[in-house]
Amino acid sequence: MPGVFVNYRTGDGEWAAALVKRELSARFGADQVFYASQSIRLGEDFSREILSGLRRCEVLLALIGPRWVGAVDREGVRRLDKADDWVRREITEAFQCGLRVIPVLMDGIDPLAEADLPDALKRLARCQYLRIHHRSDDLDLPRLVDELVELVPELVTARPAPAPRSDRSAEGELRSPVTEFRRALAEPVGQTVTDRVQSAASAVLDLLTESRYPTSGRLDDHELPAELEKRLTGYEHDLAPLLRLVAIGVRSGDRRHDDLWVTLVERFLRPESRDRGAQDVWVNAAAYPALLLVYVIGVAAVASGRDDLVHRLLCRTSVGDERPVPALRALALRNVVDPRHAAALPSWAGMPPHQALSVQLRQVLSRVFFNVVDGSAFEWAFADYEFLRSLLELHDGAFSSLGEFAVRLDQAGDVIYERNLARLNADSALLRAGAFDGDPEKVAAAWRELRQATQARYS
Structure with missing residues (x-):
């Protein structure tokens, strides 16, 4: 089943990740949006479920806020430089699995620069990005959905439409x-x-x-x-x-x-x-x-x-x-x-x-x-x-x-x-x-x- 994986760093992008998850779930169905804090059930193996969910998706959205590049752990080591950092690991795994990776820049931050990223993530700086701002989320979120509909039409054909709407075809296909x-x-x-x-x-x-x-x-x-x-x-x-x-x-x-x-x-x-x-x-x-x-x-x-x-x-x-x-x-x-x-x-x-x-x-x-x-x-x-x-x-x-x-x-x-x-x-x-x-x-x-x-x- 096609799906969208929401990648974000705790302490940097929760507000945007929550909004994105809510908007995508409303349009495509909650089962097509992987959001770790809600998609993994109690008692399940965290790492196994994340990697399994990632491999079932076609798109990874990397939510990037002002502290994303420079965030450090308790020892003062930059998180992106650590091979076991889950934000880094999810993105590198997405590249290896052939997913489309879309950086989503928050609140007017500058685009990523390869020089600021570890070798494993330099490719991310070359990916075409979207923006989302807390002051314009009601413009930015629909645009994000529209782009995903055009990039991955299967997202909206994977489940039948629950009710007729003006943006549905005769076959019940939800379209942007x-x-x-x-x-x-x-x-x-x-x-x-x-x-x-x-x-x-x-x-x-x-x-x-x-x-x-x-x-x-x-x-x-x-x-x-x-x-x-x-x-x-x-x-x-x-x-x-x-x-x-x-x-x-x-x-x-x-x-x-x-x-x-x-x-x-x-x-x-x-x-x-x-x-x-x-x-x-x-x-x-x-x-x-x-x-x-x-x-x-x-x-x-x-x-x-x-x-x-x-x-x-x-x-x-x-x-x-x-x-x-x-x-x-x-x-x-x-x-x-x-x-x-x-x-x-x-x-x-x-x-x-x-x-x-x-x-x-x-x-x-x-x-x-x-x-x-x-x-x-x-x-x-x-x-x-x-x-x-x-x-x-x-x-x-x-x-x-x-x-x-x-x-x-x-x-x-x-x-x-x-x-x-x-x-x-x-x-x-x-x-x-x-x-x-x-x-x-x-x-x-x-x-x-x-x-x-x-x-x-x-x-």
Whole structure:
């Protein structure tokens, strides 16, 4: 029987291991998840049962926290250096048995380095990893499940489904919603894609209520940062399932769904009705869901070579009826989270105020885009999207947003500019779509203004 073995070190990853075990058991069945403290019965031979359980699995999840590498025993000897350390032994046995070994990095720790590991474990540093954070576990855990479903389909076909659900096939096979969505994208008729995305959007919008996210009520300067961060994190969690579908859908490059992405943004860009007691910081933060959505579409579009979609999204999608404002302006970073507030948020502390929101967006989206646009390709697509957005803003009028990329422009500005030259000439999809009035000279003018704005702010 296929299964998942949960490997973790006591004192380093119990909280994550328990959450992972619970989530996997709920989706695949408890009998397909080996979790030593619960899978071994009283009186049974511990070592024999661990090795036997391991050899019945197809995947080992190595939960790695901040003390995993350096943990020592009572004599001060590093545990990973001891051949009888069970964390080490389970992982080496998994490699020897041909299991897929997936490191799961906890709470923002750095990826493993071969130099920090004993020879028997150096291979682990070369394994593609996942991340899980206690602040975003409701996004990270479903993504982990989705990835396992795609990697080991047998996990969800090994037992019959107990009850019909929307994510089950006619045969009762439990499938990942992401898997089902990818299959829908491949269908010749795209209505299923629209229905799934709009249904997910409706579920999110039902959560974005005044009772859940009130815009009234005032806090003093001491209380505001923590409460604002809590609210932004809530929005990130509420939108997580929708953002994942949108990232996959836009990344597919299928032009049939362009109207869907624009309509989706328009639903989230609806004007906010302001009560007399509304406070600006909360009204502005209410645009964060739309900002997340626009960023996901924009980054995925850049990664797919759909620069025309970026222009349509930012410049031709508007909010308001009497005096419509393009998304480019309505969702300027400083209009969503004031830089003065951004730099004061507890987990954002220490970042320059003008880039704090950009850094947060990159970190949030890196989880959304895992296995969609991953690694350096995601980093480049994110930076290129923010670069294009800034140029479009400067062409449109007074400048308002600078992303994280701008900090490096003084040292490596020509690199990002040259990387984007192909999408900024007269024959490019971006200019043919109407950006910069189709005039490369106006691109050059915007680039000059961008360099000046960067020098004024960061030099």
